[in-house]
Amino acid sequence: MSAKRIDGKLISDFFRAEFKLRVARLIERGTRPGLAVVIVGSDAASQVYVRNKARACESIGIYSEVHALSADVSQDELTAFVESLNQNPAIHGILVQLPLPKRIDDRAVIEAISPDKDVDGFHYANMGALVIDESRFPPCTPYGVMKMLEYEGIAVEGQHVVIVGRSNIVGKPQAMLMLKAGGTVTVCHSKTRDLARFTRDADILVAAVGKAGMITGDMIKPGAVVIDVGINRLPDGKLVGDVDFESASAVASAITPVPGGVGPMTITMLLGNTLRAAEFCAVPGGRMNETMIA
Numbered sequence: 479m480s481a482k483r484i485d486g487k488l489i490s491d492f493f494r495a496e497f498k499l500r501v502a503r504l505i506e507r508g509t510r511p512g513l514a515v516v517i518v519g520s521d522a523a524s525q526v527y528v529r530n531k532a533r534a535c536e537s538i539g540i541y542s543e544v545h546a547l548s549a550d551v552s553q554d555e556l557t558a559f560v561e562s563l564n565q566n567p568a569i570h571g572i573l574v575q576l577p578l579p580k581r582i583d584d585r586a587v588i589e590a591i592s593p594d595k596d597v598d599g600f601h602y603a604n605m606g607a608l609v610i611d612e613s614r615f616p617p618c619t620p621y622g623v624m625k626m627l628e629y630e631g632i633a634v635e636g637q638h639v640v641i642v643g644r645s646n647i648v649g650k651p652q653a654m655l656m657l658k659a660g661g662t663v664t665v666c667h668s669k670t671r672d673l674a675r676f677t678r679d680a681d682i683l684v685a686a687v688g689k690a691g692m693i694t695g696d697m698i699k700p701g702a703v704v705i706d707v708g709i710n711r712l713p714d715g716k717l718v719g720d721v722d723f724e725s726a727s728a729v730a731s732a733i734t735p736v737p738g739g740v741g742p743m744t745i746t747m748l749l750g751n752t753l754r755a756a757e758f759c760a761v762p763g764g765r766m767n768e769t770m771i772a
């Protein structure tokens with residue numbers, strides 16, 4: 479079997495076209511959606527991600543500003559800065575690029591973001607909403623995975639979904655979204671014994687561990703759908719995922735490549751969440767209506 483390659487760029491373009499129309503409609507009504515991205519220090523990979531996020535905003539008419547703060551900014555200065563963005567009416571979404579320097583308490587910074595502007599969906603209020611019911615801002619990467627499956631007509635209901643990785647950014651919220659979609663969910667991680675025993679039973683396998691090529695074809699059930707969230711840079715500079723694409727493609731029915739798979743979808747869902755934050759502000763009474771769920 480040679481797996482269908484799921485094209486994240488194509489699917490992103492589909493959603494971005496819809497978002498662009500919604501942005502134009504909001505601008506006509508007097509609100510231009512705005513995103514503030516805060517980056518601390520000079521991590522090269524983070525700088526590339528942040529630049530790509532800002533560019534993507536501009537491409538669909540969302541205003542964006544990038545705040546590059548010095549690596550020695552204090553915790554108090556950083557939280558005060560986030561609070562100033564909470565008060566800024568031109569800014570509907572705030573994203574603090576992670577990881578932050580080790581001496582800064584990530585959680586305290588995330589909690590300083592207004593839950594109404596938390597377009598990453600990392601605030602306790604939004605994570606809690608994700609677990610209990612409808613979250614306004616599902617975290618962008620797992621949300622992007624759900625939208626890719628939806629676009630491809632791949633049903634989750636009744637399927638065994640195995641997620642490898644239990645991070646707050648991907649693994650845990652992915653599990654919640656898959657549960658909501660009716661999947662039977664198993665979450666594996668670094669302490670899981672005999673990982674292949676679980677991955678081989680997956681109808682949908684999501685790899686989010688950050689280890690180049692660790693999921694190989696022999697760990698995949700014939701016909702499974704494989705979603706590769708990993709982005710790893712090899713010593714020669716090449717970008718690869720957590721899945722060994724060649725051996726996995728021979729077994730799976732559909733697979734996302736790296737690059738060009740989940741990556742573009744993460745940014746697209748950030749645009750969607752920023753747009754939704756602005757729509758929320760623009761609706762009289764500040765209530766979101768159902769049609770706004772992307």
Ligand code: GUN
Nearest residue numbers: 573574575576577598618
């Ligand atoms: N670093 C890696 N992924 C993410 C993300 O989705 N959001 C933020 N804020 N930082 C990240």
